[in-house]
Each structure stands twice: as C-alpha cells, then as structure tokens.
Amino acid sequence: MPLGGGKSQCGTRHVSDTQLPDGLRRVPWLADLSTCTSRDRSAGSAYSCGSAPDSHRLPPFGRSQPTEPHTTSGLRVTADAFDIRPMPDNSSTIDTRSTWPAQVWLAWAVSAAAVIQLAPSPVYVALVIALSWLIAELFGRQSGMALAYPVILTIGASLALVRVLIAAATAHGSGAVIFTTPSFTVPRVLGGFTVGGAVDSTVVATAGAEAFAILGIIAVFAAFNTAVSHYELIQSAPRAFHELGVVVVLAVAIVPSTVMAITAANEATRARTGGSQLRRRRLLHLTLPVLETGLERATGLAESMDSRGFARRSASRSDALSAWLGLGALILAGCALIALVGSAQLAAAGLFTSALAALIGAVAAASAGSKRTLYRPRRLTHLDWIVIALVVLAPIGMAVAAGLDLAGASSLRWPKASLTWPEFAPLPALLHLLLLAPLLALARGNR
C-alpha cells in the first residue's frame, strides 16, 4: 500500500507529504519500500524484501534523505517512524581530527607541566587546571580516548587525597593541631615512624599544596590526552618507536573501555538478582567478567593486527646493529654511573656522552631498518611553530621571572608555614596566559 494516505491493517493512518507536521521529514524512498508489503508490488522494484522492518532499512545507494521540513499537520506517530537515520543530523560533522599537530600539543603539555613545577603556588596551579579544562572543552576530540578525561581527573584527585591523608597520618610538625587521632608506632624494622596522633595544620597545608600540584600535572596530561591525536603522536616519533607506540596507545585505550565494562558488569549483576545490589562476592562478580571481556577483546585485537600485517617485517642487519649499539649504550651508562660514584666526574661525563651517542645511533639504526611508511604525515605550518614558540615561552618566562625575582620571591611558591593566602602577581599570571596560544585556532576558524 502506498504511503499516500488511507488506512493500514493495524489501523494506523498513513500520511502523505502534505500531512506531515512541522519539522518532520518525509523519506521519499520509503514510499518504494512500502510497496514491498503490498501483494501487488511490482517485481521490478527489487529493493527491500526479507524480514527486516522497513523502518530499519537504508535508502538505496545514491538516494539521500531530503532536509526540507514540511509544514502541515498529521499524525506524529506515523511520521516519526519514517525518520530512519540512526545518527543525528550533525553526525557527518563529528570530526576526530586534532586541531593542532601532535608536536604542538606535546609542547603545550610539557610547558604547562614545567610551569607548575616553576610556580607551584596553589593560585597558579588552579590557573593551570582551569586552562587545561578550557583546552579540553574546546579542543577535546570525539574519540574513545576522550572518555578517559574524567577518569584520569578522578584518579588524580584520588591520588592527591591519598597523599594528604598519608602525610596527615604520618608527618608531624610544629603548627596548630587540627585534631588528634589514636596513634601507634610501627616496629623499627618497618621504619619506626608514628601513624596517627596530632594532625598538624602546617603538614596538611604542605601536603595539600603538593597534592594540588600533582593534580595540576595530571589535569594537564588529561587535557593533552583528550586533545592530541595519538596516532599523529606516534607518527611524529622516530620510526623505531612506531610499533611500540601503537601498542602503548592501545594499552592506554583500555582505560575507557574498562570503565564501560565495569558499568555493564555491575548492571548485569543487579539484573540477575532482579535489581537488588550484591553485598557478598561483589568484587568477584565485577572483576571476572571485566577481566575476561578485556582479555577476549585484546585477543581479537591482536588477531586483527596480525591479519593486517602488524610487525610484519623480519629482523634485518639494521636491527642487529641497533641491538649492539643499544647494548653498548647500556654498558657505557653503567660505567658512567660507576665513574660518578668514584668521583671521576670528567670520565663520567665522557662515558655518559658516549652512551647517549650510542643510544641515538641505536634508535637511528632501528628507524632506518623500518620499512613502515606513514599515511598523510602532518607537517608543521608557520602558525604551528608560532603556537609552539608561545607556549614554550611560558615556562622560559617563568624561569626568568623566578631567576631575576621579577614576580616577588614569595609569589611563585606558597610559604605554607605561615598559613596565609597565597600571593598573586600579574606577571606570572600573564605568562600563564601564553598557554592559551592554541586558542589561535579559533581565530583561524578551525573550530
């Protein structure tokens, strides 16, 4: 029965083009499909038979869905069923490409982390965290890796909290006592320190500031992980590291998929009992399915990579040379360490330089032996170099400001013992703003 009007067997009225309500779209090819349900369907229109419901079918190749809205009234019920596209209309605009090349993001991440090291005062760390969040929001890619952003931040916050708790329980200062807990001293063989007792405000403040700096660095890494194309990052590394890089990136990608597997396992266990939460053996119910699913997925991925020629080339002369040079670098580095212990600093420096040269030679030899080619490697443009220069200027400027005491001696670092509010100086804050250089992409119209 054509969709031009009339009544179907289920009593649902079909609507014609002119009967669709505002904003609802009609799919013209569906009119062809509807004839499939009719006994007098012409044999010539061969598309769409079988058991699949017509509303699940794609249009024949070369025929697309119109976008113009229709403006008349009709049954919303039926019209909704015609809009068959599974993805939202903006699906074709989802772009996973990174706005800036991997080298730019690497420079940004290293610079931001260095800035935190040079200015660990909580006020500046908070500024870096805010900038990182902004970067992640503006430049986060639509990829599975981006799912790891909140996970990494949560891990960072947990680590920071643990750092504070351990310090509060084990370190004891001379500041004001916040409260006192029961204490005990561990045996001498285990260090002989006291756990518990008076919780000191200075200790808590010190640990809190240090933990906050750690959280800042983790926030920078999380934003970097969200914004960078990991594959471009591998491409920008020496070829010797490409295969290793792919393996590392795939290992990092396990984080978001594991989070989803944990959610699914948790839900499945509740479903099994009709909605009630487990108390006993909960960990077992969660852990085993997640581990087994992860292993199965890893096996499937390994087979896929193997089938697609990963690690295909056999060992060459360059690999043998690289191995020997690597071994030589290791031995030289060991000798340099011994020389350093023996206070032969000149010899140590010479040996270390030789080890470094051997290591570079090993990487170069391994890269030369690699026959792996790169698909569309991204070349740095002038603007990319400008952004790199600007973000690198932030830590350099901060180091100069610290060295020349341009920002005030107590501004960059927080004097915890005094428990005063951290100072704020305009120059360091302005230098921090250089980390917003990737926003030049907005001016360029990339996003």
Place this chain on the structure above:
Amino acid sequence: MMGASESDHRVTEYRDVSFAYPEAKPALSKVDLGISRGEVVLVLGGSSSGKSTLLRCANGLVPHASGGTFSGTVTTAGRSTLELKPRDFADVVGLVQQDPEAHFVVDEVERDIAFALENLGMDQSEMRRRVEEILDALDIAHLRHRSPATLSGGEKQRCAIAGALASGPDLLVLDEPTSQLDPQGADDVLAAIGRLNTDLGVTVIIAEHRLERAGSLADCAVMMAEGRITQCGKPADVIASYPGAPPVTHLGLLLGWDPLPLTVRDALIAARSQPLTLKPAPRTTAEVSRGDVLVAARGVDVALGGSKAISDISLELAQGEVLAVMGRNGAGKTTLLKALAGLATPARGSVEAAVRCAYVPQDPNSLLFSATVRKELEETLRLLRRPDDGSVDGWLASLGINDLADRHPRALSGGERQRVAIAAVAVGGAPVLLLDEPTRGIDAPSRDALEIAIREHAATGGAVAIATHDVELAARCATRVAILAEGEMVAEGDARKILAGSLFAPQVLRVLPPFMTVGDVKTALGQ
C-alpha cells in the same frame, strides 16, 4: 567449485584439513574446499559447527594464533598457511570478524584503513590513492575523520571491511559480519559486500545467518556440521535444508514451490504463478488470556547523559503476555526494559512492579564468570538464597543447553552464551523476564529453543518483554507489540494488528496475508 582443472583460478584451497583446539574435540574434520576467483561462498551451520574455524584457516590464524592440532594444507594465493604467519597474508587476505570493535587499531577511520598499508610499507602517494578508492567503494567517505567509537554498528562494520580491503586482498573473509547489527546496519553491510563482488570482482567467503540477503549474493553455499562439510552447492538448494532458512523458503518447501524462494520477491512471484486458496484460520494472538498486571510503567521519562532516552511511556505487562518492544537503534528499547527492571531511574513518572523483574542484557559476557554453565545458574540461586528445586536442570533443558552444563561459559559460541545468560537470569524465578535482543547472532535451533522457553514462561503465569529487531520472532512469539521511535511510543497493541501494518510485516504475511507464520499456513493446510 571443486574441479581440479580450476586450480589455477583458485584463490584458496583446503586439502584434507582437520583441526582440534587444545583439549577439545575436532573443530574441523577432513575438509576439502576450493574457492575460485570472483566467487561469493556462503558458509552455513549451527553454533560450534566449525564455520569460524574454517574461515580463520584462510590466513593461518588457525593454527598460528589458536594453537591446537592441525593437519592437511591450506593454500591461499599460492602460499601455505603452515609456512607463513597471518601477518604474511595481509596483502592477500582481508579478515573481518564478528565484533567490529575488535578490528580498530587507530581512532580515526581514514587512518585505520591505512593501517595495513603502512604495515606493508606502501608508497605514500599509492597509499593515499588506495584509501580514497576504498572510501568510495564502501560509500564511507563522509566518515573518514570520525572515530570508530562514534559510529553506528553498520558503519563500524563497513569501516572494518574497508580496513580489510585496503591492501587489495585476493580474498575477503567475513565471519558473521552482521551478527551484532540491527537489520538496517546488516542490510547496509551486505549491500556493500554485494557491490564489492559485482563491481570489483572481490572473492568473498562469508559465514552469515541472514540468509534472505546473503543467499541472493552467493554463488554457492557450504553447509557445515560438527566440523565437516555436509553439503555444498547452489545457495537455494543448500539453504532449503538448513533450519535457519528464511520463512519464505520454509513456506516454499511447505507449498512445494519450485524454485524455492530466498526472498519475499521470489516468494511473491511463486505465489502468483502457483495460486493457492487457503481458508484463513490463522492464530489470533488476541485470544491469549491476559492475567493480572505484573509490571506497569506510567508516564515514564528516563534521561541518559542529559538527554531523554524515553519520554512519557505508559505500558502494562500482564500474566501470560509476551511483549515485543521494537524500533530502530537508539529508539529507547533497552532503556525501557531497564526502567521496568529497576535499573534505570525514571526522571518523571513511575514504574510499579507487583513481582520481581529480571533483565538479561544484550551482551551476555557481562554476566558470565563461573567455571561451568551449571555453576553459573546455581550462582543466581545462591545469590537469591533459594534452593535448587530442579529449576537449574529445567532451564538447562528448556533452552537446550544441558549438553553444555559442564563447559566453561566463555568457551561457548555467541549464541550459546546468550542462552546461558538467559538461563542464569531466568533460573532465579522472576515472574517477569526482560530480554534485550535475545536472538542476536544465534542460530536457528537456539532461536527455536528460546522461543519455546519464552512461550512456556508466559503460559505458566509469567510475562516476557523482548526488545528486538527480529520481526519474525515477534510474529511467532509476541502477543503484544510496542514500537518506539526517539524514545516515544509510536504504536502499541495486539501483535497481529501492529505487525500487519505496512512497516513491520513478517515475510509470510507479505506473501500470503493474513497468515503471519509458516505455522499458521501449516495449520490452515491441516498439517
């Protein structure tokens, strides 16, 4: 297909191949098979019949990645799989597995397609040209910069096929590529495979359950059972003897149509040329007695990730009912079932359950962790602190998995795992069972066993709600059908009335209305 004179044209050749996984019975037994250039070969068979193993031999994943005992020879593009590793076949064999998630290495479609070319050390300009061609051949150029994580199932599988095709292989191996997909995605993938074969002459070997589509693509079909090739010939002939044949094929067998139809179109032609007068005495689902309401949703909204997944849904499920919840991917079927199970909290409205509702998720793997199938079922009873009054054996038998009771659930095929998961949830005795896509990727005997179990559960005072794309399952089992779109209920009512509508019609109804199933026709014939 098997002639010795054609050996020069053969892309791959299996000679006396036998294989057993470690500590397991033989998965392949004395298999001989030759596939000529440009052919599409369809591999049929039930769960654990050896289909996947057969396919994975083509590039040496069996035995190199699997271990086990292998004998005989497999030669692909003139290379022996025993002498070379799977990576050495990357330029001649493209392999696509059931789960497209397992395929992607790079999180950008275009670069993932180029992954094999980079590994092969192809020149950059040649690589660029090849990727563009593949993007066009599979009509996925608009997805080139997307992350696989953001794609629909059908798009993912087409991108996975593109990745396998990039190296220009002589043979494309597809292991149930549509088993994880909804009908729309499956049609999409099979249409793409058909075009690759027709336009580019790609040789394809495919294991597939959706025979109404794959059957018409294939040049020949191979039936497998217990590791042996039991039948090999024209698709229509082989499919005719397969329990999982499309309903129109079963209808053709029943009515003695020749040639046997594989599609509704063929069946309509046969029905026109061989008219049949039947007294319409079809099964009426409305006759099913409706008992007390067991669970009801009243004006329920559920929000996921800030947007409404279902909106203003009102629904009742009563004793004796089997409700099929249908609709495209993302329509809100799973969310509705989770709301009924108490796993999704309504933002508005309420869910009132008079009894316990148990939910079986789409992915059975998230549920299975015990050492054996039997222990998996016993674990549910232990959690609920209920004694085993024979229900473990009862559910093992009713779902046809009692032979698997001592096997590790993870060692089973996808269809078998699905049945174990259903049994593990159902054994808890919940009167309401909520099954999310229970027939996805399972073979015909498994599906038949599941259908019987569903009907029995409803007939004994329970109720079942099934989220499904399988209109034939709904036609055979459901007493009521609810159709969702964009989180809203677009139609709900008696299964016959809803399914008889133009959009959700089962095959038999399209050919011989008002009969919905082959069983209805059989009844009318008095058989």
